[in-house]
Amino acid sequence: MNIFVKSFSKVLLIANANKLTVDSIVERTVEILRECGIDNIVNFDPECDNALYKNCDLVIAVGGDGTIIRAAKRAALFDKPVLGINAGRIGFLAGLEYDQLDKLFALKTGSYTVESRMMLAVNSCMNECNNVYCLNDVVLSKETPSRLIDVNVCYDNDVVSYRADGIILATPTGSTAYSMSAGGSVVDPTVNCILITPICPYSLSSRPVIINSDKTVQLSTVENSLEKAFLFVDGDLAIEVPNGVKIQVSKADIEAKFIKISDNSFYKLLANKIK
Numbered sequence: 246m247n248i249f250v251k252s253f254s255k256v257l258l259i260a261n262a263n264k265l266t267v268d269s270i271v272e273r274t275v276e277i278l279r280e281c282g283i284d285n286i287v288n289f290d291p292e293c294d295n296a297l298y299k300n301c302d303l304v305i306a307v308g309g310d311g312t313i314i315r316a317a318k319r320a321a322l323f324d325k326p327v328l329g330i331n332a333g334r335i336g337f338l339a340g341l342e343y344d345q346l347d348k349l350f351a352l353k354t355g356s357y358t359v360e361s362r363m364m365l366a367v368n369s370c371m372n373e374c375n376n377v378y379c380l381n382d383v384v385l386s387k388e389t390p391s392r393l394i395d396v397n398v399c400y401d402n403d404v405v406s407y408r409a410d411g412i413i414l415a416t417p418t419g420s421t422a423y424s425m426s427a428g429g430s431v432v433d434p435t436v437n438c439i440l441i442t443p444i445c446p447y448s449l450s451s452r453p454v455i456i457n458s459d460k461t462v463q464l465s466t467v468e469n470s471l472e473k474a475f476l477f478v479d480g481d482l483a484i485e486v487p488n489g490v491k492i493q494v495s496k497a498d499i500e501a502k503f504i505k506i507s508d509n510s511f512y513k514l515l516a517n518k519i520k
Contacts (some may be wrong), residue, residue, distance in 0.1 A: 253352060255285040257301035259293060259316055261308030264332040266343055273346050274330065281353035299323045303352075303504070309333020310422075314380050314479055317501040318364070321378065327358045328504035337421050337514070340504050347504045357506045360420045363437045363458060364497040367478055369490060380501050381419030381479045383494050385486065386411025386444060386466045388473040393447055396474075399463040399491075400456060406467075408466050409446040411474075412460060414439055415496050418501075421515070423480075429453040433511050437496070461495040 256278060256478040260267045271288070278286055287297055298304065304327045306316035313329035317338070320327050330346070331339035342350055351357045365379040370405050387394040387410060397414045398405045415424035420440055425431055429442035430453060437458040443451045456462070466474045466488050474486045484494065 249474045253283060253302040255301045255303075256283055256287070256381065257293075257297050257304045257305050258286055258288045259290060259304065259312070260288075261312040261332065262290065264308055264465075266332050267307055270332055270343050270346070271329055274307065274349065277349040277353070283349060283352070293365050295322070298325060298425055301325060303328065305330065307332050307338060310338050311480070313338040315481070317362075317503065318378050318380050318479070321364065321380075321501045324499075324502070326502040326504050328506070337419070338503070340506055345507065351506045352504075357504055360435065360503045360505045360514055361500045362434055362503060364499060364501055365414065365416055365439070365494055366497040367476075368493045368495075369476075369486075376497070377478050377482060377501065378480050378497055379419075379494075381416040381422050382414065382424060383464075383492075384411055384413050384423065384444075384477040384480075385466070385474055385492065386477065388475060392472050394472045395467040397463075397465050397467065398441060399465075400460045407443045407446055407451055408448065409451065410444040412464060413442040413444060414464070415442060416440075421519070424453070425519075426499060427453075430455060431515065439494070439496070446465060458496045461493060464492040464494065465489055 260271050275286055280282050304316050304320045304325055306313045306327055307330045329339040330341050366376040367379055367383055368376050393408050396407045413424045415435050417434045420432040423438040424442040427442050427444045429440050437456055439456050455474045476484045518520050
């Protein structure tokens with residue numbers, strides 16, 4: 246869904262200091278924002294306090310996809326839009342490249358839209374039944390590279406068992422990340438669905454599946470499995486999952502919102518980023 250917004254008065258600018266081009270991008274971004282009449286600019290690292298997200302009108306994240314994902318998930322808690330500026334390699338989630346900064350003047354004219362992206366909520370007894378939010382993917386995988394794990398995937402009261410290196414549950418936004426590398430479909434990020442992609446399955450019939458986002462999916466390893474399994478959320482959170490423990494994944498009750506300035510369609514972006 247695209248939402249039109251007119252202007253911003255307070256911007257939270259965060260950046261990944263480990264990227265080589267970040268300093269020059271941040272400097273030029275601040276100059277343009279001030280030329281747009283936005284003087285209330287708070288500049289912090291990506292781990293800044295949630296109160297800063299709550300009190301801003303817009304979050305600008307300078308870095309790679311990891312930086313943008315972390316910023317977008319925290320901004321989503323307070324229904325704040327995010328504009329990503331790519332200072333990494335691929336930057337699939339970035340709204341602008343480092344050489345497109347002059348397009349930031351659209352923030353003054355209102356010549357942009359806000360695009361909503363679905364997220365996933367991950368719940369299990371291991372995190373005290375609190376939701377962990379996911380923008381890209383949830384991965385249940387093994388500890389040892391040379392061993393397989395047996396994973397049960399349950400939805401619609403049916404259980405499908407996979408013997409594989411692991412299972413990926415991805416959002417459409419995450420369909421161009423790990424899921425795609427594992428052979429999953431690429432999905433337009435404005436579509437609401439959940440992708441189930443086995444990682445190197447030991448079966449010719451184990452294929453990726455796309456299901457309705459209204460479904461709740463449960464993941465678990467089999468009770469007698471000897472291989473340790475770990476849960477990863479957007480590549481950051483790593484938790485050991487005991488055998489038989491069920492991980493519940495469903496569409497989240499919040500959405501990430503991204504500023505879209507460039508007129509490139511998703512398909513043009515796909516062609517430019519993945520060659």
